[in-house]
Amino acid sequence: QVVSEDLGIKLENVTLDMLGTAKKVTLTKDDTTIVDGAGDKASIEARVSQIRKQVEDTSSDYDREKL
Numbered sequence: 001q002v003v004s005e006d007l008g009i010k011l012e013n014v015t016l017d018m019l020g021t022a023k024k025v026t027l028t029k030d031d032t033t034i035v036d037g038a039g040d041k042a043s044i045e046a047r048v049s050q051i052r053k054q055v056e057d058t059s060s061d062y063d064r065e066k067l
Contacts, residue, residue: 003046 023036055067
């Protein structure tokens with residue numbers, strides 16, 4: 001599940017059952033890297049494709065940076 005205030009999900013309201021598992025997660029100001037996540041591969045690939053399409057379709061630099 002995507003945690004985003006844009007979707008009405010605030011981080012302070014997230015519960016453990018909403019989170020998945022991963023061997024390693026690295027966060028920086030600009031990037032999030034998930035290694036050996038246990039998510040469904042097809043769902044992850046679909047989400048990546050959706051984000052890439054949104055990046056291509058937007059004309060807003062602000063929206064592109066958020067994506």
